[in-house]
Amino acid sequence: MNGVIVVNKPQGWTSFDVCAKIRNLSRVKKVGHSGTLDPMATGVLPVFLGRATKSIQYFMGGDKGYIAEMTLGVRTDTLDAEGKVTGHSKVDLNLPAVDAAFSKFTGEIEQVPPMYSAVKVKGKRLYELARKGVVIKRDPRRVMIYRIDLLNYEAGENPKVTFEVMCSKGTYVRQLVSDLGDDLGCGAHLSKLMRVHAYPFHITQSSDMDKIITLANSKRLDCLLIPVDDIVGRLK
Numbered sequence: 360m361n362g363v364i365v366v367n368k369p370q371g372w373t374s375f376d377v378c379a380k381i382r383n384l385s386r387v388k389k390v391g392h393s394g395t396l397d398p399m400a401t402g403v404l405p406v407f408l409g410r411a412t413k414s415i416q417y418f419m420g421g422d423k424g425y426i427a428e429m430t431l432g433v434r435t436d437t438l439d440a441e442g443k444v445t446g447h448s449k450v451d452l453n454l455p456a457v458d459a460a461f462s463k464f465t466g467e468i469e470q471v472p473p474m475y476s477a478v479k480v481k482g483k484r485l486y487e488l489a490r491k492g493v494v495i496k497r498d499p500r501r502v503m504i505y506r507i508d509l510l511n512y513e514a515g516e517n518p519k520v521t522f523e524v525m526c527s528k529g530t531y532v533r534q535l536v537s538d539l540g541d542d543l544g545c546g547a548h549l550s551k552l553m554r555v556h557a558y559p560f561h562i563t564q565s566s567d568m569d570k571i572i573t574l575a576n577s578k579r580l581d582c583l584l585i586p587v588d589d590i591v592g593r594l595k
Contacts, residue, residue, distance in 0.1 A: 360387050361409035362584030367565035368396050368404040368554075380568065381406055384575035393418035394528075394557055395477070399441050402554035403562050407587070414587045421558030424525045426510065428551035429536040431543065432517045436489075437475040438533035439549040448545040450518055454509070457520055460542045461507040464535060469499040473534045503527040504535070519550065559590060 366377055374395045382390040389412045393405045402425070407415050432450040435442030472478045474489035480497065488495060504526050511521040524532065533549045540547025555562040566583055574580045 360385050360581055360584065361411050362407075362586050363411055363560075364406045364408065364571065364580075364583045365560045365565040365585065366404045366406050366571065367562065367567045368401055369568055370401050371398055372568075373398050374404055377404055377568070378406055381408070381571065384572065385580055391415055393421075394423070396554060397439070397552070399439055399549075400552040400554060402552075403557045403560055403565055404554075405557055405560050408584070411587045414591050417591050418557075420528050422505070422525065422527055422556070423530065423554060423558070424523065424556030425532050426521065426523050426553045426555055427532050427536065427549060428519055428521045429539065429547045430517050430519050430550040431540060431547045432545045433548055434537070434540070434546040435548045438473050438537045440551070442475070442548070446546060450516070450545045452518070452543060452545065454512055456543060457512065458509060460539050461509065461522070463542060464539060465504050465507055467501055467503050470502050470531060470534050470538070471497050471499045473531055473537070475533075476531065500529060502530040504530065520547075521551075523555070525556070 364381065368374065368377055374392050378390045378392055385408060387408045389409055391407050391412045393407065393415050396402065396404055405418060431452065432448045433444060434446040436445050472485065474494055475486045478485045478497070480495060485497070504524060506525050508523045509520070510523055513519040524535065532552055536547050536549040571580065571583065574583060
């Protein structure tokens with residue numbers, strides 16, 4: 360069994376959990392993915408089986424697309440909904456102000472990796488230091504934000520803003536949301552995240568875990584496999 364299964368990762372699962380489950384269902388020893396999603400996130404996780412795992416390197420650098428929800432006026436230590444609340448601020452904004460902030464963060468920007476991330480500094484993962492309460496200086500990285508489109512604005516004491524973002528590899532949407540909140544003067548955290556695009560795969564090609572399990576139990580899992588040979592030829 361060789362190829363790619365585009366998984367719609369469920370919330371609460373790690374990317375490793377998904378690969379382990381598919382390894383168990385398929386009885387294929389070599390299983391890997393081309394881009395980690397946080398447990399809180401859902402959406403596109405390309406999972407490679409068998410000989411296809413040799414091609415993962417060609418898929419790592421592709422652009423990404425997300426639908427994100429940010430909650431304004433509430434900051435957390437992890438910059439997302441899974442962290443501890445570190446501050447509340449009054450929100451007094453209108454939609455033009457949000458659109459203006461989006462415009463500021465479109466194009467090539469510098470982004471400092473969040474402390475709760477897997478980036479290594481002097482051999483240590485940042486999240487390992489963060490869990491010990493240690494905060495260190497991180498060098499900014501250049502990323503590309505191709506576009507940010509406002510999808511919904513839910514008013515309230517802590518408004519929720521849903522937007523779609525297309526960006527380059529290495530972009531931290533949590534950090535983008537935090538920076539947007541700071542620019543708006545009220546702070547914000549990422550409250551929901553769905554990856555809808557991991558080039559060249561799209562959410563419309565994905566299957567949820569219930570479907571994958573059902574097909575595997577009926578020995579029809581191979582019907583979800585996408586051959587990688589033709590795709591790799593276009594990516595090289």
